Amino acid sequence: MKNQTRILIVEDDMIIAANISLQLANLGYEVIGIVTRGEEAILHATTNMPDILILDVNLKGTISGIEAATEIRKTHNIPIIYLTANSDESTFAKAKATHPHAFISKPFNKLDLQRTVALVAEQLKEGPTESTGNSESFEVLEDRIFVRHNGKMVKLMLEEILYIEADRNYSNIITPNANYLISTTLKHVETELTNPKFIRVHRSYMVNISKLDVVADSHLEINRKVIPMSKTFKEYVLKHLHTI
Structure with missing residues (x-):
C-alpha cells in the first residue's frame, strides 16, 4: 500500500x-x-x-x-x-x-x-486549502510579528526568527530560544510576511536568509539545522543572498 x-x-x-x-x-x-x-x-x-x-x-x-x-x-x-x-x-x-x-x-x-x-x-x-489561515493567530508589523502562544499574543522581532516550518495546517516559527506553533499555513505566512529577508526555499520551509550558516547544492543550514532546498527555489535563494 x-x-x-x-x-x-x-x-x-x-x-x-x-x-x-x-x-x-x-x-x-x-x-x-x-x-x-x-x-x-x-x-x-x-x-x-x-x-x-x-x-x-x-x-x-x-x-x-x-x-x-x-x-x-x-x-x-x-x-x-x-x-x-x-x-x-x-x-x-x-x-x-x-x-x-x-x-x-x-x-x-x-x-x-x-x-x-x-x-x-x-x-x-x-490537507489544507490554499486559503487556510487564521488572522487571529499572528499579526505582522514592520519589524516584528505578534503570535498567539499559550492564550496570549507574544511579540517576536523578525531578527529573532531563524526559519519557519510547515506542519500541515499549521506553521512552526523557530527562534534560538523557543518554537511557536501558529494555526496558519506556510503559504499564508509567506503572503503576509513580505520582509525581503524571509524567502521560501522549499514547500515546507521559509528561512531568514540573514541567519544562514551554510548554503550547499541541495540544502541550507541554520543553527545546525539542515533545511532542504528545492531546485525550483535555488536560483531565487542565490540571487537574494546578495541582499543580506
Whole structure:
C-alpha cells in the first residue's frame, strides 16, 4: 500500500496495544511503534512524526496522556485520537483543550477503531486549502510579528526568527530560544510576511536568509539545522543572498 498512514500507539496495557496494532496493520496502516509512557510518547512523536497518534488518556508514570499531548502540541500538529475509559467531565475538559480529532471509549470494538481512524486519515488526505489561515493567530508589523502562544499574543522581532516550518495546517516559527506553533499555513505566512529577508526555499520551509550558516547544492543550514532546498527555489535563494 503506497503512502500508508503512519500511526504511533501509546497505551500502557500491552494486550490492548498489541490488539490495536494488529487490527490497524490488517487494515493497511503502518504502525511505527508502541510505547507505554508519556515521556516515550513525546520523544517518539516529535522525532518520528507519525501521521496519527492513538493515545491513552490515563497512562502510568509521571506524565499522563493529556500532558504528553499538551507537550507534543507545542511543536507539532499531530492528529490525536484519545483512548479513554474515564468519562468524567473534568478529564474530558482537559483532553478537549488539546484539540484532539476523536475519542474512542473503552471497551471498544473493531468497528469503532476502524471507523474512527478512517475518518481521521481521510481528513489528512484532504490537507489544507490554499486559503487556510487564521488572522487571529499572528499579526505582522514592520519589524516584528505578534503570535498567539499559550492564550496570549507574544511579540517576536523578525531578527529573532531563524526559519519557519510547515506542519500541515499549521506553521512552526523557530527562534534560538523557543518554537511557536501558529494555526496558519506556510503559504499564508509567506503572503503576509513580505520582509525581503524571509524567502521560501522549499514547500515546507521559509528561512531568514540573514541567519544562514551554510548554503550547499541541495540544502541550507541554520543553527545546525539542515533545511532542504528545492531546485525550483535555488536560483531565487542565490540571487537574494546578495541582499543580506
